[in-house]
Amino acid sequence: MKIRVKPLVLTLVGSMAVLFGGWFFYQNVAVQSPVEKVAKEVSTVSAAKANITRNDVQLVIQVQPDANLREIVQHIYQSGNKVIGDKKLNITVSNPSSPLLDDWWSHALFGVAQAMENKQYSEIPQVLEKTSKSLNLTQVHTSAEMDERNVYVTITDGKASKYIILPRKGEPVGVWPNA
Template sequence: MKDMKLKPMAVTFIVCLALLIGGGFTYQYVAQEKPLQQSLEQAQFSNIQLSGNKNEGYIVTLDVIDGNTLALAAEEARNILSDYKIEPVSYTIQLKQESTSLEKVWQDHLFEIAEIMANKNYSKLPELMHSIEASHEHVEASASMDQQNVYISLVADNQRFDQILPLDGGTMGVWNNEE
């Protein structure tokens, strides 16, 4: 035992530790993150950006491609994340929004939308969408829902304004700069 040198053992330990840690990070990138990013890039209904990490949570940013619905884009993103075993509690979906004239249309109808959501009178949404279309020329308004959210889209002249409102009574996000 006295003949053994401590220096070669320490160097061997450090090299093995570096290989183990480096291999773990390489595996995570090559086998998990890169295929997920490739799947997100191939999305049909929206351009999807993923930021964050598994430990702190992901932020999924959707930019709906013209001619597609917000509900289909959100469902596609959820399905891709589910395929990679990312649970819904691990990510937040947000929408890429550019300031457009449609934001004013949204602001004009905030009270009605908030009232519908607060009172859970979702059957009034189609009526409100028709009212928006009637009062704002060239604006197409649509609303749909699934088990989790209400999806509202306003489209006009190559502009788009989308909102996802939760059914669970959480933060509705109808106000500007809502977190």
């Protein structure tokens, strides 16, 4: 029995194209697009881009300056639960910051990290206020909120904003992924 190579290769290539094309279509239409749509349902979310892997959903959002980050994240968890399933959701805010806000955050980071490590979440607003006073920056305004998953820190100077999501259950190795 002689195997004809050309029909075998064409069948193999066609089968692979259908298989991977179907998987790609499923990822984009059934998972990625709905997650992005859920995020964009919030009026203060300007843009959303999801990246789906086997174990997690990476969602990068851009928000308007007056956004309440805690409300946005809760909406995404509640409305996107069917699509996300048991995958881990990692949300990153990609708003452009400013050198002033980045420097301000670097001064506050140690105190915030210490409060997070000791699970003394009520100290975070005090650390933020103390940092503003010590740097004598009255134009920088901060807020901190939390829910059962994260602590949300917002820093703004009227022109730029910096949004930080700190997971309450810390990662075993490394630093906060979106600080």
